[in-house]
Amino acid sequence: MTFTFRLSLLLLVAAWNFEPASTANILFLSPITSYSHTHFFFYTIKALASRGHTITHWNGLKPREDIRNVTHLHSTGLQKVNSRHDIGFDTNNPLKLWFKHPERMANVCKTCYNDPVFHQLITSREQFDLIVIEAFMNECVLPLVQHFRAPFIYLSGLPPLPWMFESTCSPMSTQEYPVLVTDFTDEMNLFQRTINIVVSTAMIYFRNWFILPRVDVEARHAWINSSEPLPTVKEIENRLSLFITNSQPSLTYHYFKSSTIVDAGGLHLRPPKPLPKDVEAFVNGSADAGFIVLSFGSIVHGSGMPEATRKIFVAAFSRLPQRILWKWEDESGMDDLPANVRLYTWLPPLLDLLAHPKMRLLMTHGGLYSNQETVWSGVPLIGFPVFGDQSNYVSKAEKDGYAIKLDWMTLTEDTLYNSIHEIITNPKYKENVQKLSSLMREQIEMDRPLERAVHAIEHVARHHGAPHLRPASCRLNMLQRESMDVTLLLVLIILALAYLVVFIVRSSASRVLKWTKTDQMKKKTQ
Ligand SMILES: *[C@@H]1O[C@H](CO)[C@@H](O)[C@H](O)[C@H]1NC(C)=O
């Protein structure tokens, strides 16, 4: 066989493999979402639709583009919930956010269950081969898994949180995988590892004991089939077939995983498109100095920042030679805007801005997507984490040498100006990010995350679930899976042995003492 013949045979086999054997009817559920989480869903759905699968998608946000072969179910009530997250610059205390979570979930579930789309689905007789659910805050839709009696997959716009390790029967990897709400890196000392394991475990049990029971209460009200009692959402979740997650080896700390977890981070990354004419003209005008983008993403509104912080940005920007594009949602603008700064209520996709040859620096809240996109494009960043997982990603970016982390609460004009100056003039930031970028590009181009996700979904649909991927340790609870019970037993055995040794030494010592005493007495009496 000649080489070319073998190669074409290989390609033929590959092409044949990529054709789906049969098409499936798939229901995607993401009533609670954000624009950034939508990316991860959107690209997966588009790829499945183009392979001929029938897709129904209930999304909480109006899709930015219609996809052929996809039926969109959309609700205006949810649009409001999803575009206003009530997270601003003042609500960044993670404990407060966390303790409010059960209440928040109960409200979210009520909104979902009162929605006409939910009623349409819970009364539907349609047969779905598979249900795919956005993994963050969508536990309310688990009763639909019970109703349709279909296998289900979680598709997660985030890298795994502790309870996702629990539901996939994976270890928590707390020795090197910092829980996303901390800003630890993968090198933790004993104290940090202790915090890490306590926080991870506490999050799992807080969810099991305080969050999911609230969902159960609401779900029982919404459940209409009186001939069949509704299991708890936890029981339904334990049937999970697969967990597809937005983590990527160049950007996510390492964790150990069972075969129920599929890494598909970066599946949304694509070649850039040209910028709109007016934006391109503005950035073109920056000559060699280049331009900077400041954006706090889609959840936090940048224009909600305190006035004192806004003034610091304005003052530092006025000292720079670069042009600045500032995402500012307040239409009334600013009176004191320097000539090199322009405000935009809406910016073109970050991927397109980042790919522009004059792009020098991204200033951001440091969310996962802006991080992935800056690395993909090879641009350094300054991160101002506001809440949740952002601090974790920015700390990693700083450790990897392509970012500076600033605290917007203690920000001064000089620290801001000096940090921007440092990143733009010191070549090491650009070099580090480009090195990481070439690793990431190779990983994504050679080992395509989108195809991996699509294959995994088709595999589960074809086989009506994937119990063969679930490890036997699924029957253990998290503490048992982490061998904490074994550690405790060993400690008890060692303590018991130590006690025994002390007891024997002591009693023999006192016996020896007694003997010597009686000996001496005998000698005296003689
Ligand atoms: C729609 O589905 C058909 C097969 O049912 C497929 O041939 C076609 O490519 C799909 N169209 C798009 C735009 O995905």
Ligand SMILES: *[C@@H]1O[C@H](CO)[C@@H](O)[C@H](O)[C@H]1NC(C)=O
């Ligand atoms: C109610 O549940 C039973 C199974 O217990 C099922 O056969 C029936 O179709 C369900 N009814 C509806 C309306 O879903």
Ligand SMILES: *[C@@H]1O[C@H](CO)[C@@H](O)[C@H](O)[C@H]1NC(C)=O
């Ligand atoms: C911006 O500059 C590039 C390269 O010089 C050029 O190709 C492009 O047409 C310019 N765009 C605008 C809108 O001026």
